[in-house]
Amino acid sequence: MAADKKKKPDTIEIWDDIVRIKDLVLAIGVNSxxxxxxxxxxxxxxxxxxxFxxxxxxxxxxxxxxxxKxxxxxxxxxxxx
Incomplete structure (x- = not known):
């Protein structure tokens, strides 16, 4: 039953590059x-x-x-x- 559930993808494609959502949110937060x-x-x-x-x-x-990385x-x- 657990195999039937689809995992939520943890990556997205931005400008033809694959990015982890967690890393993207972290980078946006740190830079902001x-x-x-x-x-x-x-x-x-x-x-x-x-x-400044x-x-x-x-x-x-x-x-x-x-x-x-x-x-x-x-x-x-x-x-x-």
Missing amino acids: FTTLGGYFIAPNHAPMPLL GLIGAVVGFIICSLFI PKRIFEETESGN
């Missing part, structure tokens, strides 16, 4: 937190919130790249040339 955190702690001078928000986005990207599998094929 670091970007908005940088924006809100910035001094209230004209370019500073933008600069961009720095927060880069920090979030670095954190995500350290904790979320790629799931790609590359296969080599011989060409006929």
Whole structure:
């Protein structure tokens, strides 16, 4: 009976790439937190919130790249040339 139940897929396809939903939600959360955190702690001078928000986005990207590993599998094929 358990074999008859369909498992809910834990991956989705985004821009021809397979992504785990858990990793996607984690990355969105981390990047939102670091970007908005940088924006809100910035001094209230004209370019500073933008600069701090961009720095927060880069920090979030670095954190995500350290904790979320790629799931790609590359296969080599011989060409006929």
